[in-house]
Structure formats: C-alpha cells, structure tokens
Amino acid sequence: xxxxxxxxxxxxxxxxxxxxxxxxxxxxxxxxxxxxxxxxxxxxxxxxxxxxxxxxxxxxxxxxxxxxxxxxxxxxxxxxxxxxxxxxxxxxxxxxxxxxxxxxxxxxxxxxxxxxxxxxxxxxxxxxxxxxxxxxxxxxxxxxxxxxxxxxxxxxxxxxxxxxxxxxxxxxxxxxxxxxxxxxxxxxxxxxxxxxxxxxxxxxxxxxxxxxxxxxxxxxxxxxxxxxxxxxxxxxxxxxxxxxxxxxxxxxxxxxxxxxxxxxxxxxxxxxxxxxxxxxxxxxxxxxxxxxxxxxxxxxxxxxxxxx
Amino acid sequence: xxxxxxxxxxxxxxxxxxxxxxxxxxxxxxxxxxxxxxxxxxxxxxxxxxxxxxxxxxxxxxxxxxxxxxxxxxxxxxxxxxxxxxxxxxxxxxxxxxxxxxxxxxxxxxxxxxxxxxxxxxxxxxxxxxxxxxxxxxxxxxxxxxxxxxxxxxxxxxxxxxxxxxxxxxxxxxxxxxxxxxxxxxxxxxxxxxxxxxxxxxxxxxxxxxxxxxxxxxxxxxxxxxxxxxxxxxxxxxxxxxxxxxxxxxxxxxxxxxxxxxxxxxxxxxxxxxxxxxxxxxxxxxxxxxxxxxxxxxxxxxxxxxxxxxxxxxxxxxxxxxxxxxxxxxxxxxxxxxxxxxxxxxxxxxxxxxxxxxxxxxxxxxxxxxxxxxxxxxxxxxxxxxxxxxxxxxxxxxxxxxxxxxxxxxxxxxxxxxxxxxxxxxxxxxxxxxxxxxxxxxxxxxxxxxxxxxxxxxxxxxxxxxxxxxxxxxxxxxxxxxxxxxxxxxxxxxxxxxxxxxxxxxxxxxxxxxxxxxxxxxxxxxxxxxxxxxxxxxxxxxxxxxxxxxxxxxxxxxxxxxxxxxxxxxxxxxxxx
Numbered sequence: 092x093x094x095x096x097x098x099x100x101x102x103x104x105x106x107x108x109x110x111x112x113x114x115x116x117x118x119x120x121x122x123x124x125x126x127x128x129x130x131x132x133x134x135x136x137x138x139x140x141x142x143x144x145x146x147x148x149x150x151x152x153x154x155x156x157x158x159x160x161x162x163x164x165x166x167x168x169x170x171x172x173x174x175x176x177x178x179x180x181x182x183x184x185x186x187x188x189x190x191x192x193x194x195x196x197x198x199x200x201x202x203x204x205x206x207x208x209x210x211x212x213x214x215x216x217x218x219x220x221x222x223x224x225x226x227x228x229x230x231x232x233x234x235x236x237x238x239x240x241x242x243x244x245x246x247x248x249x250x251x252x253x254x255x256x257x258x259x260x261x262x263x264x265x266x267x268x269x270x271x272x273x274x275x276x277x278x279x280x281x282x283x284x285x286x287x288x289x290x291x292x293x294x295x296x297x298x299x300x301x302x303x304x305x306x307x308x309x310x311x312x313x314x315x316x317x318x319x320x321x322x323x324x325x326x327x328x329x330x331x332x333x334x335x336x337x338x339x340x341x342x343x344x345x346x347x348x349x350x351x352x353x354x355x356x357x358x359x360x361x362x363x364x365x366x367x368x369x370x371x372x373x374x375x376x377x378x379x380x381x382x383x384x385x386x387x388x389x390x391x392x393x394x395x396x397x398x399x
Numbered sequence: 400x401x402x403x404x405x406x407x408x409x410x411x412x413x414x415x416x417x418x419x420x421x422x423x424x425x426x427x428x429x430x431x432x433x434x435x436x437x438x439x440x441x442x443x444x445x446x447x448x449x450x451x452x453x454x455x456x457x458x459x460x461x462x463x464x465x466x467x468x469x470x471x472x473x474x475x476x477x478x479x480x481x482x483x484x485x486x487x488x489x490x491x492x493x494x495x496x497x498x499x500x501x502x503x504x505x506x507x508x509x510x511x512x513x514x515x516x517x518x519x520x521x522x523x524x525x526x527x528x529x530x531x532x533x534x535x536x537x538x539x540x541x542x543x544x545x546x547x548x549x550x551x552x553x554x555x556x557x558x559x560x561x562x563x564x565x566x567x568x569x570x571x572x573x574x575x576x577x578x579x580x581x582x583x584x585x586x587x588x589x590x591x592x593x594x595x596x597x598x599x600x601x602x603x604x605x606x607x608x609x610x611x612x613x614x615x616x617x618x619x620x621x622x623x624x625x626x627x628x629x630x631x632x633x634x635x636x637x638x639x640x641x642x643x644x645x646x647x648x649x650x651x652x653x654x655x656x657x658x659x660x661x662x663x664x665x666x667x668x669x670x671x672x673x674x675x676x677x678x679x680x681x682x683x684x685x686x687x688x689x690x691x692x693x694x695x696x697x698x699x700x701x702x703x704x705x706x707x708x709x710x711x712x713x714x715x716x717x718x719x720x721x722x723x724x725x726x727x728x729x730x731x732x733x734x735x736x737x738x739x740x741x742x743x744x745x746x747x748x749x750x751x752x753x754x755x756x757x758x759x760x761x762x763x764x765x766x767x768x769x770x771x772x773x774x775x776x777x778x779x780x781x782x783x784x785x786x787x788x789x790x791x792x793x794x795x796x797x798x799x800x801x802x803x804x805x806x807x808x809x810x811x812x813x814x815x816x817x818x819x820x821x822x823x824x825x826x827x828x829x830x831x832x833x834x835x836x837x838x839x840x841x842x843x844x845x846x847x848x849x850x851x852x853x854x855x856x857x858x859x860x861x862x863x864x865x866x867x868x869x870x871x872x873x874x875x876x877x878x879x880x881x882x883x884x885x886x887x888x889x890x891x892x893x894x895x896x897x898x899x900x901x902x903x904x905x906x907x908x909x910x911x912x913x914x915x916x917x918x919x920x921x922x923x924x925x926x927x928x929x930x931x932x933x934x935x936x937x938x939x940x941x942x943x944x945x946x947x948x949x950x951x952x953x954x955x956x957x958x959x960x961x962x963x964x965x966x967x968x969x970x971x972x973x974x975x976x
Binding site: 304391 | 455457481485486487488489490493494496498501502503504505506507515516519520551553564567568
C-alpha cells in the first residue's frame with residue numbers, strides 16, 4: 092500500500108512537471124505579446140520593451156521556466172500581469188466556489204448518468220431505452236457553450252425556475268451544476284448501460300435469481316455493484332474533461348470560480364494566471380485518478396493495489 | 400415404466416419449449432419421486448438444460464413455452480406469477496450450475512451470499528442465519544468454515560466454490576435439488592468429491608435430485624431413473640439398471656457404445672522396435688513472477704525434469720489434472736515458450752534454435768488445440784486456414800495449395816467444396832476435423848493434441864478418435880495426446896505418462912499404468928473415474944481427504960532434486976519419494 096502510493100506520488104510529480112513545461116512552451120510560442128496588451132495601443136516601443144523586461148519576458152525560455160519552477164517549489168505561482176496580485180491569492184479566492192460547483196456537478200452527472208444507464212439496461216431495446224440513448228447522445232455531442240446558454244435562456248429567463256446568476260445561496264448553484272451534470276451524464280449512462288447488460292448475462296446473476304431473490308435485490312445488490320467497477324476509473328479520467336466544462340459553465344453563469352478566472356486570463360494573455368490554473372487543474376486530475384484507483388479495491392476485492 | 404406407485408413430487412407433462420421459431424424441447428414428460436435421483440442425459444442441443452431452467456422459471460427471454468405443465472405440490476409452475484416463483488426458488492427447489500468459477504458474485508463474501516438466501520426465505524435472527532450458513536458449509540465438508548465465510552469467491556478453488564454453491568442451494572433444505580452439469584467443469588477427483596457430497600446430502604436430508612449430465616459414467620454412478628434426450632425429444636425413459644443392461648432406443652445404444660470405458664482396452668501393439676522420433680530429457684519450464692520494489696523475483700515451476708521418448712507410429716498419453724503442467728509441456732515441445740533441458744526431434748536439438756532453423760523444424764511437429772470454436776479465425780475461409788501452413792512455409796503456388804487442401808479435407812472426411820466456406824458454417828466436430836487437416840498440411844512426424852476431443856460430444860468424440868487412429872496408420876504419425884480423460888487416453892494411447900505438479904510420477908504401457916497403477920497419485924486419479932456400469936458404483940469417500948500439493952512457486956535459482964524412478968516392469972517407471 093505504502094509502496095503503491097509512493098510510486099504514484101513520484102509519477103504524479105513527473106506528470107505535473109510535464110504539464111507545466113508543455114503549457115509554458117505553448118504560451119511562449121503564442122504570437123500574442125502580453126507586454127503590448129498591458130501597455131495599450133498607444134505605447135511606444137520603448138515602453139513595451141520596458142514592460143517586457145520588468146516581467147522577465149525578454150529572458151530565454153528555459154530561464155523563464157526555471158524561474159517559474161523555483162517559485163512553484165516555494166508555493167509561489169507568480170504575479171498576475173494584469174491584476175497586479177499574487178496568482179495563488181487569485182486562485183485561492185476562487186477555489187471554494189469551483190470545488191462546490193464541481194462536487195455538485197459530478198454528483199448530478201453520476202446520479203443522472205447511472206440512473207438512466209440502469210433504466211436503459213433493464214428496458215433494453217425498448218422505446219425508453221432508445222429515447223434515453225438518444226438523450227445521452229445529444230448530451231455527449233452538444234457544444235457546451237451553446238447548451239449552457241440555452242439552459243440559461245429557458246430555465247432562468249423564460250421559465251424563471253432558477254436565478255440568472257450570482258453566488259452565495261444554494262439556489263444559485265443549482266442551474267450551473269445541473270448543466271454540467273446533464274451534459275456530462277451521457278458518457279456515464281452509455282457506459283453503465285453496456286456494463287449492466289454484460290453483467291446481466293453473467294452466471295452469478297442466474298445464481299442470484301435461482302436463490303429466489305427479488306428483482307430489485309438482484310439489480311441493486313448483484314448487478315449494479317459489478318457494473319459500476321469499470322466506471323470508477325472513468326470518473327478519474329473524466330475530471331479532466333469536466334474541467335473544460337467548468338470554464339465554459341462558469342463563464343456563462345458568472346460563477347466566481349477558477350474556470351471564469353482562466354477564461355479572463357486567456358483573453359488577456361495573463362500567462363502566470365493561465366499556467367497557475369493549469370497547474371492546479373493538473374493537480375486536481377492527478378488526485379482524482381489516484382482517488383479512483385484507491386476506491387476500486389474497496390469495491391472489488393479481486394483488485395489488489397499492491398500488484399499494480 | 401417406473402416401479403413407484405406413490406404420487407410424484409414433481410412431474411413434467413408434455414412440456415414443449417420454443418426458442419424463437421425453433422422447437423427445442425418437444426412434449427417431454429417425466430416425474431420426480433421423493434428422495435430419488437433422476438438424470439436427464441443427452442448431448443449438446445438436446446434441450447436438457449432448458450428443461451431444468453423451465454422448472455425454475457428461469458428460461459431466457461427469447462424462449463417461450465407453447466404447451467405442457469410442470470406440476471409441483473398440486474400447482475402448475477408454468478402458471479405461477481414471478482413473485483410466486485421467487486418464493487419457491489431457493490426454498491422448495493434449489494439449483495446448482497455447471498461453472499463454479501463464475502456462478503458466485505465476485506464482490507460479495509461467501510458468508511453474505513449464503514446468508515442472503517436464508518434471509519430471503521426464513522425469518523431468523525442474524526445469529527441463527529450465520530449458524531445455518533456454517534452448518535451447511537460443514538455438511539458439504541468445507542474445511543475452516545469461519546475463514547471461508549469471510550472470504551471472497553476468487554480466494555477459493557473451483558471445487559470449493561462448487562461446494563459453496565451446493566451449500567447455498569441446500570440452505571433452506573429444498574425438497575428438490577436441480578444440478579445442471581455440476582461436475583463437468585471440474586477435475587476428475589474433484590468431480591468424485593462433489594458426487595460423493597451430493598449422495599451424502601441426499602441421504603441426510605432426503606432431497607430429490609434432478610441431475611442434468613452428458614456423462615454416462617456420472618449417470619451410472621448417481622441415477623435411479625434416467626431420461627435420455629436427443630434434439631429436444633425424449634428417446635427413452637427407464638430405470639437406470641435396465642437402461643444400461645438393455646437400452647431400448649437406438650439412440651441410447653449408440654450413445655452407450657460411443658462412451659469409452661476405462662479398463663476395456665488390452666495391451667497395445669508394441670512400438671518398441673520403431674525408431675524414436677521425439678526425445679525429451681529433463682524438460683523444465685518456469686514462469687517468472689515479477690517482484691515488487693521490495694519483493695524478490697520468484698519462479699513458478701510449471702514443468703520439472705520431464706523426460707520421455709516417443710516412437711514412430713506411437714501415441715503417448717499425458718494425463719493429469721488442471722495445473723499439472725501437461726499443456727505447458729506440449730507448448731514447450733513446439734518451442735512456443737522458453738524451456739530448459741533437451742528436446743530432440745528426429746535427432747535435431749530444439750533448445751536454443753530460432754528463426755529459420757526453428758521454422759524448418761516446426762514442419763515436423765504440429766499441434767491441435769482443445770477448442771475448435773476458438774482456434775479457427777472466423778474471418779478466413781477453410782482454404783485459407785488449412786492452406787496457411789503451406790503459405791507460411793512457401794510450399795507451392797495457389798493452385799497447388801488448393802489441390803493439397805482438397806486432398807487434406809478428403810483425408811479428414813470433409814468434402815473438398817468445404818474450402819470455400821467459413822468456420823461458423825461447421826459443427827464442433829467438423830471444425831476439429833478442419834484443425835486436424837491444418838495440422839497435417841505439412842506432413843508432420845509428430846502431432847501434439849492438447850485436449851483435442853474434450854470439448855466434443857461423446858458420439859462426435861468417438862468419430863474424431865477413429866479419424867486420428869486412421870491417420871496414424873496411414874501416415875505413420877506419432878501423437879502426444881494430452882488429456883484429462885483417462886478412458887479416452889486408454890482407448891487411443893499405446894503408452895501413458897501421469898503428471899502431477901509438473902513432474903511425471905508414472906509412465907509405462909497403457910495396460911501397465913491404467914491397469915496396474917503403482918504411484919499413489921495414479922491410484923487416486925483412477926479411483927475417481929466414474930464407470931458406466933451400474934453394478935460397479937464407486938465409493939468416493941476416500942477421495943474427500945485432500946492430498947498435499949507442493950507449492951510450485953519457488954525462489955529464483957531453486958533447483959529441484961532430480962526425480963528418482965523405480966522400474967516396476969519393463970518400460971514401466973514409478974516415481975519414488
């Protein structure tokens with residue numbers, strides 16, 4: 092167990108190094124010039140050069156990157172170009188709202204996805220099954236930006252079921268979380284459906300029925316736990332995809348989270364903020380995957396972390 | 400037809416089952432009498448398993464019952480609601496299945512799965528429920544019951560899992576126990592244990608047993624009454640003694656004639672003066688186990704110091720139970736995995752050769768596998784499949800290959816037109832013939848047949864064995880015949896080697912080894928084989944005692960002491976110590 096976690100931590104550090112390096116490299120190659128953005132349109136080349144020097148942008152790439160890594164070791168993510176404050180403070184202030192939205196969003200996603208998957212599997216090849224699978228297909232393939240806007244328009248503006256935006260009360264979080272949940276549930280409902288259908292054909296389900304168990308007990312005690320096992324690692328992988336949705340949904344609903352922060356930073360070429368948010372997201376994804384790997388052996392006794 | 404005058408406990412009357420548009424069981428009638436054992440015997444596709452599922456109300460959705468009745472305690476089970484059937488299943492009628500490895504929920508402990516059944520049908524306290532589970536595991540002689548209750552299915556062997564399955568089916572003391580091929584997937588000694596346990600439980604609880612089996616040996620060991628089915632029709636229903644003594648239906652006679660009977664073969668024709676084609680000395684196969692960061696690497700010793708000779712035109716049988724290393728030995732001979740020791744084929748050393756030299760040698764040694772369904776690529780025609788060895792070895796152009804494939808198909812009893820078709824168009828027996836044709840393509844001297852007739856029905860099995868014998872005569876082939884079935888081995892082999900834990904414990908002529916077994920393991924193995932003779936019912940009680948099996952996992956660098964043999968007779972060696 093200890094060896095497993097130790098090895099995973101080493102791998103995680105390597106992954107984070109890779110993520111920061113690639114992000115940095117991409118931003119360095121970007122044609123947009125942050126110094127010019129800050130200086131404004133009327134600035135002289137001298138002013139721009141001055142700003143560039145101040146920000147350390149005139150240094151070669153590897154020096155910039157090492158500066159960043161050195162800061163990272165001290166928990167310093169650098170200063171924002173635009174907002175004139177520490178990136179860690181900017182992210183810190185927005186972490187809690189984002190975590191709230193993520194938590195509820197993933198909960199909705201799993202609840203809707205697994206629920207629909209179960210129903211579709213049990214009603215396999217019926218009209219309901221086809222309807223649910225069509226729904227999941229739309230969910231998987233619709234662009235998040237458009238879907239989020241439509242949800243906002245119908246449920247907040249036209250139907251007035253939810254507030255248009257804002258933060259602070261429970262009702263504020265519902266629509267953005269539901270949006271994330273509905274859009275993300277398609278993967279899960281498809282996966283749970285096929286996994287359930289596979290398990291329904293297993294010999295031990297026939298055994299459970301031969302024992303005289305009720306249909307409900309067979310489904311929830313014998314089929315579902317076995318069908319869920321392959322879905323657990325997908326949750327870890329999904330966190331990355333989910334983060335992308337978070338950026339869109341937070342921007343559309345004006346949710347004060349790191350997704351919105353990232354959106355603004357990208358528009359302003361605020362490199363330290365972009366790299367900071369990317370690093371924090373990478374940590375979240377790595378942690379999510381580690382958590383999923385640690386949860387699987389609790390569900391499936393055949394999987395032993397020591398042997399991985 | 401039966402002597403019973405009492406009312407039957409359960410009776411099936413003119414039952415038909417349809418699978419889609421196809422009728423798979425037609426107007427079947429039989430009756431179960433309290434405390435007795437009825438066997439439904441038949442080959443695959445006879446409808447025997449569907450009949451048992453129909454009684455349980457567990458028929459798959461695609462199946463329907465157009466007519467008939469299943470009467471149990473004055474009720475027609477076919478007319479019962481889902482709910483009524485749920486209450487009946489597990490309480491009045493219990494069932495166990497063929498495949499113990501997959502019949503238990505892998506995510507629940509044995510204890511919870513057992514208790515679940517009790518809780519469903521009886522209002523008992525938690526303590527009483529646990530006591531019942533423990534009591535039933537004791538009844539099926541599961542050792543260390545408390546430990547087992549907390550274990551998951553994957554921590555138990557196949558035999559132990561089947562015992563748990565039986566315990567689970569017997570928990571609420573059902574009056575009828577249905578066993579659908581309960582021992583087919585098990586080794587012969589484990590099979591004997593399970594059969595013995597079922598006899599004991601029947602005596603203890605007075606359970607009525609309905610057994611579904613394809614094995615006439617098992618029928619003779621267990622049945623009071625037998626129903627023989629074929630293609631959904633009942634061919635014959637008779638008391639067991641009269642069925643074996645004077646079978647009425649032509650199908651039954653054919654079936655019984657096809658069953659190889661252990662102890663029925665005499666000494667084989669001698670092959671002693673023939674030249675040796677395969678010479679194996681101290682063959683060893685090890686599988687490395689990867690260690691962790693802090694664990695040392697270890698080896699699984701799969702084959703240990705195996706030596707034998709195979710002569711031209713001779714068949715050497717290798718028998719043993721699963722995990723004894725017999726298949727690994729076969730694969731090593733074809734250089735399909737790395738080995739130590741010496742294997743000489745026609746005087747040419749195989750150890751250490753590779754590339755072109757190995758390809759050259761492989762023309763002379765070919766293999767036929769167990770599962771004819773899995774060993775033919777479904778996307779290729781028979782021409783491609785049988786002609787592939789010729790293509791790989793660059794023999795002839797397309798036209799010559801086609802002629803050769805036609806000739807090969809002819810030899811295995813298939814029409815030449817078959818070459819244009821795909822594997823799914825053939826039955827299991829035909830596919831095995833195709834596999835044999837493929838193995839023959841390069842005119843090999845030695846063929847390794849790994850459980851090559853085990854997946855086939857007995858009547859088909861008999862035909863394939865005859866084909867193998869005919870081909871041996873025609874081509875002067877040598878076979879290494881790997882099998883778990885002692886009766887089949889006796890029928891086809893000249894000499895027999897018995898393997899246990901990677902080593903040969905006894906080797907000699909078939910009449911020596913199987914007729915006069917000397918090693919305790921050979922004796923144990925042979926005492927477990929069911930004999931299709933009602934007057935010779937075997938007592939399997941002695942087999943319930945487990946034997947010590949050494950751990951095959953050894954630290955790296957471990958060298959096994961060489962196996963010592965004593966000479967029991969000319970050419971009959973028995974391991975000592």
